[in-house]
Amino acid sequence: MATSRLALVSVFAAAVLLGMASAATYNVGEPGGSWDLRTNYGTWVSSKRFHPGDQIVFKYSPQAHDVVEVNKADYDSCSIASPVATHNSGNDAIALASPGTRYFICGFPGHCDAGMKIQINVVPSANSLGPASAPAANSPVSPPPMSAPSSAATKATGFGALAAVMIAAGLMAY
Numbered sequence: 425m426a427t428s429r430l431a432l433v434s435v436f437a438a439a440v441l442l443g444m445a446s447a448a449t450y451n452v453g454e455p456g457g458s459w460d461l462r463t464n465y466g467t468w469v470s471s472k473r474f475h476p477g478d479q480i481v482f483k484y485s486p487q488a489h490d491v492v493e494v495n496k497a498d499y500d501s502c503s504i505a506s507p508v509a510t511h512n513s514g515n516d517a518i519a520l521a522s523p524g525t526r527y528f529i530c531g532f533p534g535h536c537d538a539g540m541k542i543q544i545n546v547v548p549s550a551n552s553l554g555p556a557s558a559p560a561a562n563s564p565v566s567p568p569p570m571s572a573p574s575s576a577a578t579k580a581t582g583f584g585a586l587a588a589v590m591i592a593a594g595l596m597a598y
Contacts, residue, residue: 447477449517452542459484459491461535465542475549478520482528486514489540492531493518499527499543502536520546 450472457463459482474480482491493508504510510531511518520526523546530540 449479451481474546482516490531494527504531523548
């Protein structure tokens with residue numbers, strides 16, 4: 425019986441760790457800023473590593489800003505002529521479902537030109553089951569520095585919590 429309890433505890437610990445590593449939520453600009461004209465988004469994003477399953481949250485005053493997802497050309501020219509999506513709630517959570525680059529700008533006149541724009545590079549997870557791919561010809565040789573999500577990022581632990589409940593129920597059965 426002690427062996428089966430030890431096995432259950434080991435499974436529980438593994439499930440919690442897997443659940444904690446599954447996704448993160450990043451509040452854009454935090455802890456020192458938000459979606460505003462004062463935040464340096466290049467500096468903010470440089471310390472982050474985004475993976476499929478993560479989400480970014482833009483917090484701002486909807487009377488003063490919005491969030492427009494655009495393509496690369498519109499990002500470079502600060503154009504909102506062909507938006508991919510427009511968000512204006514002031515608390516916009518955007519799922520990063522797959523690897524690739526996403527581009528976001530503020531659509532208010534002059535704001536993008538003043539620096540209210542951010543490029544989010546979503547890279548495959550280390551525990552991804554897909555085949556490894558070689559870096560693109562124009563990508564840097566070394567990956568950007570990895571950092572754990574800061575206090576501005578919240579880990580999602582849905583799988584770990586479910587596993588914990590199931591294991592706890594199993595332990596109570598003994």
